[in-house]
Each structure stands twice: as C-alpha cells, then as structure tokens.
Amino acid sequence: MTETTNLSGKRLNIDADINDGIVVAQVDGRVDTTTSVEFEAGIQALFAPEHRQVVLDFRGVDYVSSAGLRAVLLLARAAEEANCKMKIAGMNSDVRSIFEVTGFQKVVPVFDDVATALNAGS
Amino acid sequence: MNLSLAEKLILLVINEATGKLDVPDRLALNVALGGAVLLDLSLRNRIDTDRNRLWVVDNTPTGNSALDTILAMIDKEDVDLSIQNWVYIAYKEATDVRNRILAGLVRKKIVRPEVKKFLWFFNFQRFRPQNAEIERETKRRIMDVLFDNKVPLAEDVALVALCDAANLFPALLSNRQLESSAPRIQQVARMELITQSVCAVIGEVYTAMSRASFY
Numbered sequence: 330m331t332e333t334t335n336l337s338g339k340r341l342n343i344d345a346d347i348n349d350g351i352v353v354a355q356v357d358g359r360v361d362t363t364t365s366v367e368f369e370a371g372i373q374a375l376f377a378p379e380h381r382q383v384v385l386d387f388r389g390v391d392y393v394s395s396a397g398l399r400a401v402l403l404l405a406r407a408a409e410e411a412n413c414k415m416k417i418a419g420m421n422s423d424v425r426s427i428f429e430v431t432g433f434q435k436v437v438p439v440f441d442d443v444a445t446a447l448n449a450g451s
Numbered sequence: 452m453n454l455s456l457a458e459k460l461i462l463l464v465i466n467e468a469t470g471k472l473d474v475p476d477r478l479a480l481n482v483a484l485g486g487a488v489l490l491d492l493s494l495r496n497r498i499d500t501d502r503n504r505l506w507v508v509d510n511t512p513t514g515n516s517a518l519d520t521i522l523a524m525i526d527k528e529d530v531d532l533s534i535q536n537w538v539y540i541a542y543k544e545a546t547d548v549r550n551r552i553l554a555g556l557v558r559k560k561i562v563r564p565e566v567k568k569f570l571w572f573f574n575f576q577r578f579r580p581q582n583a584e585i586e587r588e589t590k591r592r593i594m595d596v597l598f599d600n601k602v603p604l605a606e607d608v609a610l611v612a613l614c615d616a617a618n619l620f621p622a623l624l625s626n627r628q629l630e631s632s633a634p635r636i637q638q639v640a641r642m643e644l645i646t647q648s649v650c651a652v653i654g655e656v657y658t659a660m661s662r663a664s665f666y
Contacts (some may be wrong), residue, residue, distance in 0.1 A: 362496055362499040362508045362509075392501075393501075394499045394500060395493060395499055395500040395501065395644050395645070396493070396496070398642075398644075399494075399605040402602065402603070402604075402605055402608070402642070403604075403605065406601065406602040406603075409601060409602050426502075427501070427502060430502065430641075430644075430647075431642050431643070431644065431647075432638055432641045433642065435638060436642075
C-alpha cells in the first residue's frame, strides 16, 4: 500500500510515501528557525509503530541552520524511542558539509541517495 | 527549575565548601560563558547560526538580563557577524554576564551571598548553594550524555560542549571516567557550532597572549 501525505508549509514541504512499513519523506525547502518546528512535527508524525524505517529524502533541502540541526537531533532521539530507523539521503554538498563538521552523520546514517539508504536495510 | 546554560555553568564551578568560584581556567570559563549566553539565545529561538554567520530571528527579550543584554547588542548590529565574532564580543562582556547571572541565582534563592573579610578591610563575596538538587540534576544529565549511548537532547549537548570548552571535566569526573568518556565528549562537543567557535576563540586569545608576552 502506498499513501502520500502532504504536510506543506510556506518555506518547507514534506511529502511522505509509505510502503510496507517503510516511509520515504521528501523534504523540500530550508530547515532553519522559521521551519524547524514544522519540520519536527511533520517528521515525528511518521514515527508510528508500524513504520520500521523512515528515510528523509533531502535532495530538495537547500539549507540547514543550527536550529535545523537541533531538529534533526530531536528527531533522531524520537526515532530511537519509537524503535524506528531514521536515515537521511541525497543531501547537497553544503548540507552534507555541515553534517560532517558537526559529526551529525554519526547520529543519523547518511546516504548518497534513497535507493542506497533503502538497500542498507533496517 | 528551568535554568539557563550560563546559570548551570556558574553553578557547576561554585565550590560548595568554600562558596568560591572554583575555576581551573578563568579565560576558558569566560569565553565559555559568552558562548553559553549565545547558546541560550539560540535554544530560545532568538538567534540562529550557520557556519558563516549569526543573526537575530526574534528580538523579544527573554526576561533574563544576561541574555537580553547580548541579544540587544546583536540586534543593534547592522551586518551579520560570524559566530566567532560574537563569541569574542560576548567574552568581553563576561564579567558583567557573570555578575548578572549570580544576581539572578541569588534572586531565585539558588545561592546565598556571603561577604568574607580579609585583613579587616578587604571584602570578598562568596556564594553558598541553597539547592543541591539542581547541581545534582545538572551533573546527572551530563553523566547520562557521557555514559548512555542514547541520542542526547540539544540542551545537554550544549552543556557538555561548554564544560569541555571551559575545561571543567577534570573536576567533574574521576580519572577513569575521564579516560573512558573522552571519545564521547569529543563527539558531543563538536555537535554545536557555537561551542566550536568558543574553542577557537579560547585558542586565539591564548595565542595572542603568548605573542604579547613574547614581545
């Protein structure tokens, strides 16, 4: 079963495809102070017991600030508590570099693309 | 009680027995205090940062005078400066920030001020913690981050990173704990861009001081 959820905001858009317990959430826009609450709420809603894996497709994310990183941290903790594996795929080089500088790729597994993230198993 | 990071940092260095601020590295603590204020503003969604700059997103006062003084300074600046610039500016305000924080802790009845005399005419102010539970809870949260592999909360990340920058861990942990938690401290400390800048500023100030003493 595939279901699409749209959690649109002004500067951030989240579209989630749910298939057999695996969620791929396409995130578009900026993740900063103005959107981090919406980002957190939108993704956290996907951490349901029946969803064992949530892959955030970050191809459409052009910017992540400190507030955005904190939102990712909070989501990583929420995923851990919900026993759900959260991964991030397809970050652009700027976003990837902020993850590398802060070591966030050790908190949330990061992949080049969604297919690789899905193949990496749950 | 919900305390700011700067308040927690000060509480961690108050020696319960003497009431003195037991600071292993005063310069590092002062820079870390400046960083703590910026982190508090960031956690309260008043400012945001990226690798290149720091800017105000909401100039509404927080009600904490130490934080609001720095918030007003950032808000007044026409151009966005780097985090490192602001850590340095906040460090220059560290004495004022520390005094405001201590006054706030006294007002909240978390510490009690005492005046000690030395040689009949020198007065020294001391601060006696009145609520050991707050300090214990702060230390417990730090220990949880260091010795529990759970993903840490943002505020706990900031506190661990500040303690590391201010070189407080040798006083907070046993040698064995220090050794076993070193990789975790390193991992957590780099998660905050502001504390990365705090460490850079501490290094720069020490370098400048050693150059000045050389010439």
